[in-house]
Amino acid sequence: xxxxxxxxxxxxxxxxxxxxxxxxxxxxxxxxxxxxxxxxxxxxxxxxxxxxxxxxxxxxxxxxxxxxxxxxxxxxxxxxxxxxxxxxxxxxxxxxxxxx
Amino acid sequence: xxxxxxxxxxxxxxxxxxxxxxxxxxxxxxxxxxxxxxxxxxxxxxxxxxxxxxxxxxxxxxxxxxxxxxxxxxxxxxxxxxxxxxxxxxxxxxxxxxxxxxxxxxxxxxxxxxxxxxxxxxxxxxxxxxxxxxxxxxxxxxxxxxxxxxxxxxxxxxxxxxxxxxx
Numbered sequence: 001x002x003x004x005x006x007x008x009x010x011x012x013x014x015x016x017x018x019x020x021x022x023x024x025x026x027x028x029x030x031x032x033x034x035x036x037x038x039x040x041x042x043x044x045x046x047x048x049x050x051x052x053x054x055x056x057x058x059x060x061x062x063x064x065x066x067x068x069x070x071x072x073x074x075x076x077x078x079x080x081x082x083x084x085x086x087x088x089x090x091x092x093x094x095x096x097x098x099x100x
Numbered sequence: 101x102x103x104x105x106x107x108x109x110x111x112x113x114x115x116x117x118x119x120x121x122x123x124x125x126x127x128x129x130x131x132x133x134x135x136x137x138x139x140x141x142x143x144x145x146x147x148x149x150x151x152x153x154x155x156x157x158x159x160x161x162x163x164x165x166x167x168x169x170x171x172x173x174x175x176x177x178x179x180x181x182x183x184x185x186x187x188x189x190x191x192x193x194x195x196x197x198x199x200x201x202x203x204x205x206x207x208x209x210x211x212x213x214x215x216x217x218x219x220x221x222x223x224x225x226x227x228x229x230x231x232x233x234x235x236x237x238x239x240x241x242x243x244x245x246x247x248x249x250x251x252x253x254x255x256x257x258x259x260x261x262x263x264x265x266x267x
Contacts, residue, residue, distance in 0.1 A: 002106055007143070008207050010110045014117050014136075016200040021121035023192035026185055029126050029172055033133050036164065037117055040140055043156075051147045055217035056236045059152055063237065066159050067248045071255035073164045077171045078262035084175050093187065 007048035014041035028083070028090040032076050039069050106146065113139035124185055126172045130165060137161040148221050151229045 014037060021034030043062045050058030084090050116139065119132035137160045144153040224232065237245055 002102055002146075004212060005207060006106060006110070007147070009204065010113065010143075012200060012203040012207065013114055015203070016196045017114070017117040017121055019199055020192050020196035023195060024186040024189050025121065026187055027126055029168065029175075030120070030129050033120055033126075033129055033168060036160070037120060037133065037136065040137065040160070043152075044140055044143060047144055047147050047149050047152055050219075051149070052212065053214055053216055054219040056219055056232050057240070059149055059233055060236045060241050062152055063155070063233070064241075064244060064248060066155060067252065070159060070164060071251050073167055074255045074259040075262070077167060078259040080171060081175070082262050090175060 004048055004052045008045060011041045011045045011048070014038075014044070026091050026093055028080050028092050028095070029077075031092065032073075032080075035072075036069060039065060102146070106143070109139050109142050109146075113143075127169065130169050130172060133168075134161050134165050137165070148224050149229060151233055 018034045018038035018041065021037065022031050025031050025034065043065055046058040046062045046065070050056065050062075080090050083095065087094050113136050116132040116135040120129045120136065123129040123132060137156060141153040141156040141161075144150075144156060219232070
């Protein structure tokens with residue numbers, strides 16, 4: 001049987017990749033996808049712990065995380081469309097209205 | 101056997117995760133992300149959570165990614181040939197490596213704690229994974245479940261309001 005550690009290490013690697021993606025990319029949609037990647041790596045942690053602790057609660061948490069991700073997708077993409085209608089771009093470097 | 105399979109799937113997940121970050125064209129990133137989701141669904145099956153794997157494929161690879169690809173196509177984002185598509189690469193890589201090393205350090209220097217429950221593969225096969233999830237969701241987690249419905253309502257209203265012509 002595989003140990004819990006291998007799953008947690010994979011999850012840590014995916015989370016770091018997602019973090020780097022959020023920090024380096026300029027396209028807002030790609031940043032959004034990297035956030036989804038980070039959420040998924042946390043889901044993997046939840047399910048791995050759920051198996052190795054013999055408790056179903058972790059998987060119920062994954063269920064809620066997925067719901068929040070779906071809501072976030074709806075609102076986030078609507079925001080991007082609204083931004084694109086104003087600026088003809090979804091580059092985050094053009095999103096500096098509140099910067100001084 | 102299981103270890104070899106895990107290694108293959110994990111390598112595919114990491115590779116496609118890297119492609120999500122490095123691809124210049126957002127469509128390629130989206131397709132790589134779908135592949136990552138499928139790899140994670142495979143891992144969920146290996147972790148005795150078939151219902152979660154099904155939800156992963158249906159909700160993430162099915163619904164959310166279709167929405168994202170739809171928006172990419174709708175906005176007609178050019179592949180930005182020649183333009184810079186990243187910023188702050190060096191600092192971000194340092195931050196990412198630091199994050200990875202810190203988490204791996206704590207993983208290596210910690211041990212599993214907590215009370216073990218009664219769930220194992222035999223129980224899941226006998227009762228059924230969906231039934232177990234449903235039981236937990238509608239008894240112990242009933243209040244969060246109801247709050248989730250309010251969250252979804254707010255998200256629907258927010259999406260409709262945001263995409264209106266005049267706010």
